[in-house]
Amino acid sequence: MKTESKASKIEFNTKTLIITAFFIAFSFIGSTIKVFGTIAFDSLPGFLAALLLGPFYGAAIGFLGHLFTALTSGFPLSVPLHMVIALTMAITMLGFGFSYRFLKNKLPVLSNLVITGVVGTILNGPVSLAFSIGTVALMTGMDAALGLLPLLPVLIMASIANIVISIILFKALENVWGKIR
Numbered sequence: 001m002k003t004e005s006k007a008s009k010i011e012f013n014t015k016t017l018i019i020t021a022f023f024i025a026f027s028f029i030g031s032t033i034k035v036f037g038t039i040a041f042d043s044l045p046g047f048l049a050a051l052l053l054g055p056f057y058g059a060a061i062g063f064l065g066h067l068f069t070a071l072t073s074g075f076p077l078s079v080p081l082h083m084v085i086a087l088t089m090a091i092t093m094l095g096f097g098f099s100y101r102f103l104k105n106k107l108p109v110l111s112n113l114v115i116t117g118v119v120g121t122i123l124n125g126p127v128s129l130a131f132s133i134g135t136v137a138l139m140t141g142m143d144a145a146l147g148l149l150p151l152l153p154v155l156i157m158a159s160i161a162n163i164v165i166s167i168i169l170f171k172a173l174e175n176v177w178g179k180i181r
Contacts (some may be wrong), residue, residue: 023035034065034073036158038066039155041162043062043066043160046059047062051143051167055093058097063093080095084132088124089124096123113171121156126156126178
């Protein structure tokens with residue numbers, strides 16, 4: 001069965017579901033490789049899936065990836081906050097994947113990937129942190145919320161690492177991807 005939307009083509013077939021399951025498993029493995037607290041390599045498969053499978057698959061994998069990281073860390077920032085972070089991960093993958101697709105035929109591949117990487121870093125770093133700070137401010141007050149601000153450099157560095165590795169894997173898989181799909 002194939003379904004098409006205006007914004008992006010979404011394919012539902014056995015091969016795509018198996019590949020998606022692989023990315024979800026890869027995301028769980030990445031969730032155990034912690035950078036700092038609940039910042040890990042769980043988003044790498046989401047970024048890669050957003051490039052290879054499309055933004056919606058990347059969003060689902062990014063959402064689950066953060067939940068895996070939170071779960072393997074014991075939900076240290078509270079379940080509600082980790083749900084917000086998982087949602088912002090999904091939004092990050094949508095923005096990342098749609099940026100790549102929008103620029104795909106407009107720019108050279110390298111320029112596209114650099115711009116898409118910057119979009120992903122901004123969404124996964126400052127934008128995600130802003131949502132987290134807003135959520136904590138609503139839950140406990142602004143003083144506690146601003147305590148999250150020192151995480152920004154770590155979030156940006158981890159985002160860049162996840163994105164760069166996903167782009168390297170994307171380029172490495174480029175020649176064989178058509179045969180797999």
